[in-house]
Structure formats: structure tokens, C-alpha cells
Amino acid sequence: MHTLTRTALAAALAALGSAALAQQPAPSPLKNNLSMCAGCHGIPGYKTAYPEVYHVPKLGGQSPTYLVNALKAYRSGERSHPSMRGIAAGLSDKDMEELASYYGGAGK
Amino acid sequence: MNRALVTLFALALAGAAQAAGNAEAGKTKAAQVCAACHGPEGNKPTAPENPVLAGQHQDYLAKALKDYKTGKRNNAIMKGFAASLSNQDIADLAAWFTSQKSDLHFQR
Numbered sequence: 001m002h003t004l005t006r007t008a009l010a011a012a013l014a015a016l017g018s019a020a021l022a023q024q025p026a027p028s029p030l031k032n033n034l035s036m037c038a039g040c041h042g043i044p045g046y047k048t049a050y051p052e053v054y055h056v057p058k059l060g061g062q063s064p065t066y067l068v069n070a071l072k073a074y075r076s077g078e079r080s081h082p083s084m085r086g087i088a089a090g091l092s093d094k095d096m097e098e099l100a101s102y103y104g105g106a107g108k
Numbered sequence: 109m110n111r112a113l114v115t116l117f118a119l120a121l122a123g124a125a126q127a128a129g130n131a132e133a134g135k136t137k138a139a140q141v142c143a144a145c146h147g148p149e150g151n152k153p154t155a156p157e158n159p160v161l162a163g164q165h166q167d168y169l170a171k172a173l174k175d176y177k178t179g180k181r182n183n184a185i186m187k188g189f190a191a192s193l194s195n196q197d198i199a200d201l202a203a204w205f206t207s208q209k210s211d212l213h214f215q216r
Contacts (some may be wrong), residue, residue: 042216055165060215065156078182103215 024092030102033095036087037103064097064104071096129166129196134204137197141189151210162208170202 001009040046040056047055059067073079074088091099139148142161146153150161161169175181177190177198193201 038216044214052171054167054171057168058164058212058214060213061160061211063153063156063159066153066159069157080180 025090025095027092027094027098028090030095030098033091033099034102036090037099040083059103062104064100067100067104068093068096071099129170129199129201129203131200131203131207133196134200134202137193137201138204141192142201145185149208149210150205151208151212160210160212161205162210163212164206166202166206169205170198173198173201 037059041059045055047053070079071084071088071091072093074081074084075091077085088096135148138146138150142148142150144154145158146161151163153160172181173190173193174195176183176186177193179187190198
């Protein structure tokens, strides 16, 4: 194959490959993401309805690392929860860090 | 007949109170099982990944422990700890941690 063609092909494949690897959504403004969380976690005493009834957990003051890990586990499906999975799927790693920082407080 | 009924009633009441979770029993259990990673009151995590438990919703705490125990929530470390807990232990621990103080709070 002609060298230029080969180079172009390699570059194209590399671009495709890196695009495939970056399986995260682009970061969104914090405010948009927070409005998703507030719908359940921002209503005092809010409880799930099905299949089990329990209070959605308090997030304020929680360990930021724990929150990021939880969101990642929801995103990957490792932690099972349909609503949380849907929400986490739309969050990039940067989004998650910003949210965790917001709830967990700086330096915790 | 009356005495038997009264005894039965008293026993039933005692049983119900037990199932609800005894914070003092939870305190003892927590010191043995949970304190090393979460602190005896659940407010001093010894690593960034470990969540604050103190002040979290009681039913959410109980659900988390049950899910770790059954494997519905997948975590090798917590699975080991939860495996050693009875349902009563879980209720007691939830009652203990929910009543402890920490920075954990509801946040919009």
C-alpha cells in the first residue's frame, strides 16, 4: 500500500480507537447535574417506592471518594439501581468529581 | 387462660421491640465489627473510600447491610463483614449509627 495511504489509514484508525475508548459523556455544568440529584436527594424524607421502600441516602457531608465510587459503580452497572444507573450514565468522571465535591465539602 | 394470653401478648411486644433494633446492642456490635473502618460511632472513616454512617437514614443503613450480605450490593470487604451479621445485628447497627452525630446532612 502507498505510504501516504497507510499513514492516513493508521491515523484514521487511531482517531476511531481513541473515540471508542472515551466512553464518557462530555461534562455538563454542575447546576444541570445537581437538578437531577435534587429530584430525589433534595426532598427531605424522600423514599423509594418499589421494590423496597427506604429513605434515599443523605449526601451532604459524605466522603467525596465514596460518592464518586458509588456513581461509577452505578454507571458501570456493578451497583444495581435502575434510576441511579440512568442518571450516572449521563455523568462524566469530571461531573462526578464536581458533584462529590459539592456534596462532600472541600477537603473531606 | 387470661394469664397465658397476657404472657403471649407481652412476649409478642418484646419480640416487636427487638426486631426494631436496639441501639445499645448496636453500639457493642459496631465496636467489634465496624469501628476499624468507620469509627465506633460511624463518623470517623479511616480511609477516603469508607462512607460516613453516623446520622444516615436507619432504613437505608439496614438495606445496605442486607444487600452486602446477600451480594445484591457487590463489595468483597463488606460482604465478609455482613456475612457475620444476623438480621437482628443489622437492625441494631442501623439503630445505633442513625442516632450518632456527624457532618452528614440532608443537602439540596
